[in-house]
Amino acid sequence: MSNGSLKLRRRCQAVIDRLDLPHALSVEALCQHLxxxxxxxxRLHTLPSEASTHGMCGLWLATDTExxxxxxxxxxxxxxxHIVLHEIGHLLFNHRTMSMDDEGSWGALLPDLDVRSVQSLLRRTNYATxxxxxxxxxxxxxxSRIHNPYRQQPDGILGRLEVAMGVDRPRDTP
Known part of the structure; x- marks a missing residue:
């Protein structure tokens, strides 16, 4: 694992650790918790069918109030x-906003959208950035945490090494 990948993993894990999540978790429970x-x-919504023609499979939209x-x-x-969790990642990392300049295309995709109330808008199309x-x-x-909620947390220097290297331990049943 490269130094950059290790730093990225540590940043992501630190955000997850600060969430103070219960062991048993679902995406719906996570959304309520957040x-x-x-x-x-x-709020979770399915994308309109037109979104796929724009190359989207996920989108985070922040308005003034929600x-x-x-x-x-x-x-x-x-x-x-996974798409929902990805968008939650954008939300929690407070990633930058897409341009809202082309209101016409957003109006076709999300006709009820009041562009003046939008604070942030990110769509998921590729992984280059x-x-x-x-x-x-x-x-x-x-x-992985959601689908393996009772994974035993590693201890000591070996445990810290496993975390640093991204080693997943086998699931322990409760």
């Missing part, structure tokens, strides 16, 4: 979950 913690509603995450509904449930890679690794790490 909404309560941030004192802002977090957050919205849109995800592709014509894919497997596990992939839908640092922000996309950060959100993607965040989603993978948190998804």
């Amino acid at each position: 909404a309560a913690r941030r004192a802002r509603p977090l 957050d919205h995450i849109f995800y592709e509904h014509r894919t497997a449930p596990l992939h839908q979950e 640092r922000e996309e890679q950060e959100a993607e690794l965040f989603a993978s790490l948190l998804g």
Whole structure:
């Protein structure tokens, strides 16, 4: 694992650790937890069918009062979950906003969107940027936590080495 990859993993894991999540977790419970913690509603929506023609499979939209995450509904449930977690990564890392200059295309995609109320808008199309890679690794790490909630936490120097190298331990049943 390169030094850059290790730093990225540590940043993502630090954000997850600060969330103070319960062991048993679902995406829905995570959204409720984040909404309560941030004192802002977090709503999930399926993307309109037109989104795929724009190359989108996920989108985070922050208005003045709430957050919205849109995800592709014509894919497997596990992939839908990963898309949502990826967008939550953008939200928690407070990644930069896309340009809202082309209101016409956003109006066609999200006709009820009041562009004046939008604070942040990020869509997921590729993984070429640092922000996309950060959100993607965040989603993978948190998804692993959701699907393996009782993984034993490593102890001592060996445990710290495992964490640093990204070693996943086998699941221990409760």
